[in-house]
Amino acid sequence: MSPYTFEFEDGAVREWSLTDTGAAPTLVEDYTPSLFVSGPDDALADLRARLDPDPKVVATARDRWATDLHEAHVGERSRPLRVDCERVGEIRTLVREIRGVHERGTHAPGTFRLYDVDLEPGFRYCLDRRIDPTPTRELRTLRLELDDPALADGTVAALRLEGEPIIETASPADEFEILRTLNRRLERDDPDVLVVSHGDLIPLLERRASELGLEEFSLGRLPGWTQLAGENAFESYGRVGHSPARYRVPGRAIVDTSNSFLWNQSGLAGLEYMVAKTGRPLQEAAWGSIGTLLTSRQIRIARDDWGVLAPWNKWEPERFSDVSTLHAADRGGFTFAPEVGLHEDVHEIDFASLYPRIICEYGVSPETVDCAHDAGALECDSHRVPQLGYEICEGGARGTDDGPFLPSVLEPLLSDRAAIKERLADDPPEPEASRLRAESGAIKWVLVSCFGYQGYRNAKYGRIECHEAINAYARDIALTAKGRLEDAGWRIVHGIVDSLWVTPREGVDPEPLADVIADIGERVGIPLEHDGSYEWVCFVPLRESIPSADGAASEPADVSAATANAGRSATAPDSAPAGELNSAPAGALTKYFGKRESGQYKFRGIELRQRSTPEYVAESQRAFVAALDRERDPAAVCDVLERRLGALRRGEVDPAALEITKRVSKPLSAYHRRTRTVAALERYERRGVDRRPGQSVRYLVADDDARGPERVRLPFEANAAAGLEYDAAFYATLLVRACESVVSPLGWDRSRIRRHLREGRTVRLSAFVD
Template sequence: MSPYTFEFEDGVVREWRLTESGAEPTTDADYAPSLFVDGPADALADLQDRLASDPKVAATERERWATDLHEAHVDDRSRVLRVDLDRVGEVRTLAREIRGVHERETHAPGTFRLYDVDLAPGFRYCLDREIDPTPARDLRTMRLDLPEPALADGDVSGLEIDGEPIGAGGDADDASDDPARVLGALGDALDRRDPDVLVLSHADLVPLLAERASDLGIEGFRLGRRPGWTRLASENTYESYGRVGHSPARYRVPGRAIVDTSNSFLWHQSGLDGIRYMVGRTGRPLQEAAWGSIGTLLTSRQIRLAHTERGVLAPWNKWEPERFADVATLHAADRGGFTFAPEVGFHETVHEIDFASLYPRIIREHNVSPETVDCRCECDSRSVPELGYEICERDGFLPAVLDPLLDDRAAIKRALREDPPEATADRLRAESGAIKWVLVSCFGYQGYRNAKYGRIECHEAINAYAREIALTAKARLEDAGWRIVHGIVDSLWVTPRIDDPEPIESVTADVSDAVGIPLEHDGRYEWVCFVPLRDSIAGDASATRPGAGSTSGANPGPRSRGGVASGPAGALTKYFGKREGGEYRFRGIEVRQRSTPEFVAASQRAFVETLDRERDPEAVCDVLGRRLGELRRGAVDPAALEITNRVSKSLEAYRQRTRAVAALERYDRHGIDRRPDQSVRYVVVDDDARGPERVRLPFEGPSTYDSDYYAALLGRACESVVSPLGWDRARIRDYLRDGEPVRLSSFVE
């Protein structure tokens, strides 16, 4: 079996290969990681002489590689300097020295361009050795959880294995709460179960458990298959496009991969099966795939394909600027995708239709890639609508990157329609989820300034094709007797505009054939409400009312290109509705917002169910009145009122004394660090207070709450439901204040 996890120590690589019963290590003492330098021949010769005396450098050699996709496209190669090093950890150190010392002392800035610098160690090794690190058998996992306050206090007595306290009859019946017995029981469980993957609630469990075992004198304790642990990276706070992010510290233990659930987007979206799938498609070992962002995974797949199939190096810094263009081209290019502003109101008999993976399929269908847009070769080409860019007919790089992903996702959808066994279905859904996120990011990544193989002209060309496709679909739908009531780039919501329109399946088939991308019928809604922008209606009677028929509505069809329908303005991503079969769908409203307390979310679901049943905003307000009564009587469990917010600064950097800042102050009291981009959870107990007394943290066991604050949240949630019918918060307040009789139906949920 191929190795699935790796260790790098003193110039030696230890590969861990899975066996039928566990895993065995082998060593590779001959591995020399490399970086590449391009530049003028005389400058490279001078650099080669300088590096000859550098103790970090094992060897240098001149080789021919393509330094970008354009060179590979025309079968050209540059003569670059390959620099081999003794240790993986010294690659970036040497790169900084080349840029900051060797270049600065003897050459002009920008003389040297560096490649294959910032690759993760395991990924680099697999790439150089042409290793597929996909695990060749089912993986044995063990999940370890410790509450945050205990983690901050260094108290391991509350440690859980796979969701069960160690002393609760699972892996150690007699462990009790004694830390030494807990750690002893954990060691026994690790020896007995021999997991391949440790799934940790936080990576800081690695040093904590090891250090506590040492303090307590527990001999032989180890989390890995051999003693010891290594910190791979310290925690780091960074800023990207104006958004602050936080990367926790990362650790390694011998012979086992670690999945840190506090630092793994992919784990939360698709679990271990999704991570394993991406290992195969990107070539990143499991642990590196788990902590990698979606952009990192996409880049890894691109680097792997560029290296192995096209002989293209990975640039350390992106060098290709946007090309000069005239004003008319800039105006046409800088438009984005098509949107059809929603018709605010209650609509019956609505069909949702979606283009399957629109942007990735545009890339594949039209061969959009950095080296094919206005390429340098003499070949047949096609013109991009509106922009006049010419796209080469020779097979492009980006379509090759996306082809297997698109084919795999289509195959998974076909397999799921055949109703496979539940375990198989779970795996397929996990793999499909992992693919979906990479496909979602592939378009936007072309416009990302640091994308290694990105190019803004590709981003603009994709948008141009998407706009043309949207107009083609709009024209065919309207000719067939349908009206678009909302649309966002690849999704359209349509309702009949005549009594007997063409069957929607026939129309979608015609559009699919015309544009070369499947337009799928995603489902039929019994009704849909499109929510107006907050404060935009103020009781405006032009909003469509329920019960008026499938083609009713005072608002005319929306304008394209982000236009706003007449009447109240609609929020592009806010709607809710009931699909055929009884399933409710929510988008953008409070029930889908991460910060919404569970009590408010459950109340909003009740509001929607009441609207569905009664078709009357007054009935919804009756339910609101009953829920407000529960809240003011103190009958709501404070645990159902927890709010989760992401913080963007450290505590010291805040100037406004917000609720989130009050929560940060309380975390600080307990010795729990909260870094930018991490979340705080709290219950508002006195919103008029100042400082940390304004809130309580969940583990502090709050017994009270500020009913007025949560009443305002309930009111906003109710307004989102009744505002499509012309009701605003003032009208809701007036109705409740007038004391209208509460109907019995408001108690049915």
């Protein structure tokens, strides 16, 4: 059986292969990882002479590889220098020496280009040995959890096993028995995967067992543990993230749920699917980002099918373009102005996986966009990108039957997802359905990232012209769909990139929507699907453009075409005061809510979908939407708000339902304003709990007028303190804001809400129905 997890120590590799009863190790001592260097022949000869005596280097040779997709496309190969190293850990050391010593001393900067440098050890090993690390039987897991305060205090008394405490109301005196119980459970169940709430739980458990004299304790199938990487903060697309320290134990994969997006989105089944599609071992797939998983799949296909090495740094710059091309290319996806207001009989239609399907349908790939081959070297058909004029070469890699590179990466994923949807439509048994949903979710996230990754400056196989071409096709497709729908008697009330919301035009008998979308899909070559029908939908205006009680916007809206557009309400409830629905506020593209014909509500962009919104505010907003559905009257919604405000002010709300979650963007010392996040960080520091950039803080606002850490309380403080009070006025403001999002499509702003609450009207009975 193929191994599923690996350890690298002292120049050897220990492979762990699953058996029917557990896992068996195999020691491999002849593995020599390689990196590649390209450059002028004389420079490579000089570098080879310098590296041959290096004790870190086992051997050097000139191999034949393509160093980029363009070479593979026209059937050419280079002869880069292959450098075999004694150990995986010496790759980076050798790279620093090549850059900082061998190149700097005798050659111009950039003389050498390096390949296969920054690969994770397990992925590199599987790639070099052509190993498929997909588990060959059902994996056994064991879940271990410890909350942050206990982790900071270095005590394992509160350790939970599979969600349950090992000893109820345990004290530090019970730690020995807790660890002994855990060790017996490990021996009995022999798990293949440890699912831990935080990576630092690994050294804590091992250290406490050693301190308490529990010599037989081991989290792995063999004694010992290793730290693979320290914690660090990073920035991606303007957002600060945090990567915790990573650890390894012999013979078992570790999934750190605090550092695994894919685990939190699709669980073990989604992870196993991506292991099969990327060739990354389970533990490395678990901590990899979606972009990392996509890149791993690209690297594997480039190496195995195209004979292309993975560049360390992206070398290909953006090509020069004239001003008119830049003007046409520097645009995003097409959007249609949301018509702010409440609309009835609305249908949502969208293109299935639009961007990935554009890549596959039109052959968009780094080597095909304005293919640079000589006319005599490769003859192939081509077509032009609409608006931009880029030429798309329709040939695949020369000498193979493969099509363009990016489609070869994405088409199997699209096919798998389509097959999964068909299987789910047959209503399979729940265990199978759960696995299928997990696999579909994993595929979805990779497909979502594939388009943006083409414009990412560090994408190994990315190219900005591909990004621009995909957007151009998407805009052309959106306009084609618009024309056909309007000719068929349908009106677009909103549209954003790949989704459209349509309703029948007044006084027109439209063509059946199913026939129209089938025709559009056939015209553009990408399926257009009917995503759902709505009894009604509300499109929410931008907050600064919400009309006030006199019908005018509260302040001028300065909204760019890229983020919002103006619209007019199509449906005015009979109970709305005159004059309040006659303005045309700017609509927020991603904020809407509605009721499907199935009776389910759908929410996008409003407060209850935002991570920082307290649970009580989210529940209240759902109640506001339900009231709007029943009454179609903003006043009825405000009656529900009044009842909810009353409960809040009387102290009847559970403090746990008022917790706020915020992401930390920088260290505590770097903050200059006394925000609530700073107050929470100060309280975490008091309790000895580290919070680094990219991590989140959770807090309850106790007194928003206070200064310093007394402004907030932490969740574990709130749970421990009897009679802890919250700042009702602060949370009342959040409730009013959530209510405003619901009634603003009907023309009510915050001042109109507050005026209604002051008027002292009799509250209708429906206000007490959630």
